[in-house]
Amino acid sequence: MTVLSTRPVPPAKLRLKFDAETCWWCRCCELVCSLTHEGVCSPSLARIHIDLDQFKAEVNADLCWQCGKPLCLYACPVPGAMTIDEATGARLIVAGKCTGCGACAKACPFNKEGTVIRFNAEKGIYVKCDLCGGKPACVETCPVNAIQTVALKGA
Amino acid sequence: MTLYGWTGKTLEADLTTGRLTGVRTDKYVPKYIGGRGVAARIAWEQTPVSIDAFDPGNVLIFMTGPLTGTLAPTSGGRMTVTGVAPQAYPKPHYTRSSIGGHFGAELKYAGYDGIVVRGAAQQPVYLSVVDGEAELLDAGQLWGLDTFAAQTTLIEKHGRGVQVACIGPAGENLVRIAVIQSGLENAAAQGGFGAVMGAKRLKAITVKGTGRVGIAYPERFRQACREAQRLARAAREWRPRPGTSRKACTATCTVKGCGDSYILYRNVLGRLRPDPYTGVVQCASPMFLRLQPWQAGFEAAQLANAYGINHWEILLGLTGAGRWLDQCVEKGLITEAEMGMPLQPKNGEFWSRLLRKIAYREGIGNVFAEGLPRAADLLGRGKEFLPHVAHGFETHWDGHFFGAPCYPYWLVSALEWALDSRDPLCHGYAQEITWWWDRFRGPLSIEKIKKAAARVYGSEASVDPESGYAYKAQPAVWQQHRLVVKDSVPICDQIFPLIFSHDAEDGYGDTGAEAKLFSAATGVEMTEAELDKAGERVFNLERAIMVREGRTRRDDETVIPYFKRPDYEGIPLDEDKFRTLLDELYELRGWDKTTGWPTREKLEELDLKDVADELEKSGRLP
Numbered sequence: 001m002t003v004l005s006t007r008p009v010p011p012a013k014l015r016l017k018f019d020a021e022t023c024w025w026c027r028c029c030e031l032v033c034s035l036t037h038e039g040v041c042s043p044s045l046a047r048i049h050i051d052l053d054q055f056k057a058e059v060n061a062d063l064c065w066q067c068g069k070p071l072c073l074y075a076c077p078v079p080g081a082m083t084i085d086e087a088t089g090a091r092l093i094v095a096g097k098c099t100g101c102g103a104c105a106k107a108c109p110f111n112k113e114g115t116v117i118r119f120n121a122e123k124g125i126y127v128k129c130d131l132c133g134g135k136p137a138c139v140e141t142c143p144v145n146a147i148q149t150v151a152l153k154g155a
Numbered sequence: 156m157t158l159y160g161w162t163g164k165t166l167e168a169d170l171t172t173g174r175l176t177g178v179r180t181d182k183y184v185p186k187y188i189g190g191r192g193v194a195a196r197i198a199w200e201q202t203p204v205s206i207d208a209f210d211p212g213n214v215l216i217f218m219t220g221p222l223t224g225t226l227a228p229t230s231g232g233r234m235t236v237t238g239v240a241p242q243a244y245p246k247p248h249y250t251r252s253s254i255g256g257h258f259g260a261e262l263k264y265a266g267y268d269g270i271v272v273r274g275a276a277q278q279p280v281y282l283s284v285v286d287g288e289a290e291l292l293d294a295g296q297l298w299g300l301d302t303f304a305a306q307t308t309l310i311e312k313h314g315r316g317v318q319v320a321c322i323g324p325a326g327e328n329l330v331r332i333a334v335i336q337s338g339l340e341n342a343a344a345q346g347g348f349g350a351v352m353g354a355k356r357l358k359a360i361t362v363k364g365t366g367r368v369g370i371a372y373p374e375r376f377r378q379a380c381r382e383a384q385r386l387a388r389a390a391r392e393w394r395p396r397p398g399t400s401r402k403a404c405t406a407t408c409t410v411k412g413c414g415d416s417y418i419l420y421r422n423v424l425g426r427l428r429p430d431p432y433t434g435v436v437q438c439a440s441p442m443f444l445r446l447q448p449w450q451a452g453f454e455a456a457q458l459a460n461a462y463g464i465n466h467w468e469i470l471l472g473l474t475g476a477g478r479w480l481d482q483c484v485e486k487g488l489i490t491e492a493e494m495g496m497p498l499q500p501k502n503g504e505f506w507s508r509l510l511r512k513i514a515y516r517e518g519i520g521n522v523f524a525e526g527l528p529r530a531a532d533l534l535g536r537g538k539e540f541l542p543h544v545a546h547g548f549e550t551h552w553d554g555h556f557f558g559a560p561c562y563p564y565w566l567v568s569a570l571e572w573a574l575d576s577r578d579p580l581c582h583g584y585a586q587e588i589t590w591w592w593d594r595f596r597g598p599l600s601i602e603k604i605k606k607a608a609a610r611v612y613g614s615e616a617s618v619d620p621e622s623g624y625a626y627k628a629q630p631a632v633w634q635q636h637r638l639v640v641k642d643s644v645p646i647c648d649q650i651f652p653l654i655f656s657h658d659a660e661d662g663y664g665d666t667g668a669e670a671k672l673f674s675a676a677t678g679v680e681m682t683e684a685e686l687d688k689a690g691e692r693v694f695n696l697e698r699a700i701m702v703r704e705g706r707t708r709r710d711d712e713t714v715i716p717y718f719k720r721p722d723y724e725g726i727p728l729d730e731d732k733f734r735t736l737l738d739e740l741y742e743l744r745g746w747d748k749t750t751g752w753p754t755r756e757k758l759e760e761l762d763l764k765d766v767a768d769e770l771e772k773s774g775r776l777p
């Protein structure tokens with residue numbers, strides 16, 4: 001993988017934080033995410049992934065960390081296909097410009113399962129968490145506040 | 156036409172021939188809604204009349220609804236399982252059981268609204284569905300495993316995210332109270348459909364999918380979900396016990412603290428197995444924790460899940476509130492010799508051992524495996540203590556075995572019981588009044604309850620504590636139709652309909668929430684009244700199935716002896732007044748009150764002319 005750029009980018013102002021003990025296994029976050037962004041209910045199109053193992057009573061969430069040094073953005077070979085959201089500092093994939101090459105998805109160290117930066121096969125593009133412009137739908141919907149936004153230092 | 160909500164496809168699996176076919180089922184919707192409604196239509200068309208539950212010809216139907224797999228609060232993982240039920244008494248008949256969790260949602264992401272299983276395999280098999288592709292696979296290595304081991308084995312094989320519905324040893328051994336289990340504590344339990352899977356040698360169904368449920372109006376649907384989430388609250392929020400945590404019992408449940416529900420315990424050491432248990436108790440099963448010591452009670456609860464035995468039948472039937480076994484022991488009707496162990500019904504280990512006997516049909520377990528009504532027949536003892544109301548099903552919100560509801564509210568339960576094929580879920584009426592009323596530590600005064608109920612049922616008399624036998628058939632009819640809607644869209648039957656609320660001036664919630672969610676998701680605009688009318692259609696279709704099986708008013712009246720026993724406050728049913736109430740119920744329904752059969756006029760009004768024609772051919776139209 002060729003890293004095309006490591007130019008400094010403004011830090012994100014916030015990111016999502018998940019608390020596994022508080023999470024109560026309803027998976028509303030996945031469905032509200034795909035509903036809000038794609039207009040359908042489908043965990044496979046959600047930009048957050050809940051990995052629930054009931055038998056061990058363990059749960060984890062794969063979610064975007066809005067990295068200070070966003071390897072996804074650095075890896076993107078298409079000018080303007082990844083940008084920084086002015087309001088939140090979220091690392092964004094621009095739907096109209098993404099060519100679906102997948103460089104971002106491969107570069108992301110948290111995306112081993114392909115659940116943080118997802119491929120939307122129908123549209124032929126990759127999608128990722130955009131923090132919903134500052135008021136994430138998953139945070140609003142979670143009935144137990146297991147997902148929250150945290151302000152990032154240095155932002 | 157693009158279909159929203161439903162996938163429009165059902166998988167048909169013939170286990171005798173091994174043939175798997177995807178069929179379009181959009182022709183059944185929106186007429187039969189989904190879930191319980193679509194299943195009833197398929198059963199009407201495909202299930203041979205009066206077939207035995209264990210006959211390969213019995214059709215076992217798993218059916219989700221348009222809201223399954225969506226964000227609609229509490230709908231997420233729900234589906235209904237139907238078929239001819241071995242638990243039904245005095246002979247098996249068609250009924251249903253609903254199940255939450257995550258399986259239903261995954262089935263839709265895999266591309267199907269439902270699965271229809273018929274025939275029987277020669278050797279144990281399981282059905283695997285991955286993104287529309289189905290195959291029958293050898294289950295030789297799985298046969299004999301308990302439900303936890305079977306699930307973890309299949310998850311290991313098919314990968315994280317696969318959802319499993321399976322049976323344990325109880326289902327394999329045709330125990331009439333065997334469940335279909337999914338996850339830690341979700342089951343299609345009433346009816347004994349686990350034993351139907353056992354008879355078909357179908358150990359499990361696994362589903363995994365990357366698909367989606369289409370939503371007609373995403374913005375509107377989100378708003379309807381938001382509003383339902385705001386209103387859908389428990390009357391009282393129960394706090395988890397120290398050292399435990401509470402989890403959602405089904406995908407997209409947003410209702411915290413509903414009843415004593417879905418409480419997760421980690422690493423509890425029991426008495427029989429060396430490894431500690433991580434598991435859940437919910438609904439009735441926290442009653443297991445009253446056994447001594449509670450850890451052994453917890454073990455019994457988990458072993459019931461592992462063997463795949465119905466908690467409700469054990470807890471409300473054999474022990475706990477049911478007290479059947481306790482009374483038989485006290486009266487000396489059951490001896491230690493025939494139990495094959497010391498009679499210690501307060502002891503957790505006793506129940507773990509008894510559950511094992513039932514699952515494997517060892518000793519006295521072989522008798523209890525028939526379900527308590529048949530067991531009492533076989534033993535020739537203990538009939539007078541049976542907590543079974545009618546149709547083969549045990550007490551459920553009827554005011555006679557676990558306290559509430561008080562008189563006159565259990566009259567509506569009795570009416571619902573009379574016409575149902577199983578225990579009706581009396582949550583909507585009797586339970587809701589009990590939990591919301593400040594007389595029983597709920598948040599609402601009787602004045603508010605009356606106001607809200609008047610809006611829903613048409614009169615304050617429907618809930619007036621002094622109303623006696625007046626105006627009880629009306630709420631029964633309303634609840635029966637709404638229960639069909641709840642099982643068909645589907646949505647949680649504990650919390651919906653939202654009759655009451657904490658915030659409103661008049662105490663009223665929003666009974667239109669289901670229709671709002673349904674319309675926004677499917678794009679099929681239906682008002683609350685139209686959806687309830689579809690509920691009435693399904694209720695009549697199910698009645699036609701029963702009538703075809705031989706049901707008459709006489710079978711409905713088998714509830715009377717049970718309700719004539721004094722309730723927990725000492726009040727018995729007045730038989731004459733109840734028969735008059737039943738007359739009123741049949742009249743409201745447009746049914747013949749002598750036979751209890753639906754009339755042609757009613758069936759045609761509900762666009763069920765073909766059903767009327769077939770009933771007429773068999774001489775069962777009044």
